[in-house]
Amino acid sequence: MSTVIDVVDVTVRRGQSLLLDRVDWTVDEAERWVVIGPNGAGKTTLMRIVSANLFPTSGRVRLLGEEMGRVDVFELRPRIGVCSTAMTDQIPPQELVGDVVMSAAYAIFGRWREDYLEIDRRRAESLMDALRVDQLSQRRFGALSEGERKRVQIARALMTDPELLILDEPTAGLDLAGRELLLETLTDVALDPRSPASILVTHHVEEIPVGVTHALLLKQGRVVAAGPIGRVLTAELMSWTFDLPLELGQRHGRWWAQAATPLGPGLGAAG
DSSP, X not given: OOEEEEEEEEEEEETTEEEEEEEEEEEETTOEEEEEOOTTXXXXXXXXXXXXXXXXXXXXXXXXXXXXXXXXXXXXXXXXXXXXXXXXXXXXXXXXXXXXXXXXXXXOSSOOXXXXXXXXXXXXXXXXXXXXXXXXXXXXXXXXXXXXXXXXXXHHHHTTOOSEEEEESTTTTOOHHHHHHHHHHHHHHHHOTTSOEEEEEESOGGGOOTTOOEEEXXXXXXXXXXXXXXXXXXXXXXXXXXXXXEEEEEETTXXXXXXXXXOOTTTSOOO
């Protein structure tokens, strides 16, 4: 099994702020990871590094067998599929859904005068069918619901047949029904042996799809724990990560978490 990500002693500083502090992390090709931590834990910074969009202040990073600093990142980035809120903002709202997916073959946003091969069209159609957005191919991206946009972005992220898939808070902004429908799709992706190694970033264990194999807990830029999900997602480690006594469990393959004791007056009551 080959190593997709190898992060060794990585630190990121911005002025007086320490965003990541001596992080070590390894991801192999068949693994599906979830990265969890509170706001300010360093999740976004770490994702920018492993998507080849940020160099660390110190430490060593190898992505897909290439060492950062010794490889052209513009050649590396097309091998990494990314789905994030920042990407949504770059997609022209008037763009047709089919073109949103297919233009990933050229690593661009907004179709212009590119000539696409028939193999590109077939792959885009296959991915849209798999992500259940094929019926939206002639709709404008800006006219879609939030859940539909998320599924289109995942199809786009998979268009280049990436070796690594990064899903940065894919369920953010979705209502309950939208979240559950997207999690069903993410479960299909996670359980598909043809899918690439993947990383899902979230604040909530309820948003972890079935099929995720490993977990990384971050707190204040440091790794709390990393490894097989059953060993990492424990009440003790999650309570330490979020500075709150928590109960944690699974039901029908999905995770849940809640405060271990009732919150004080005014802290948990509805108005």
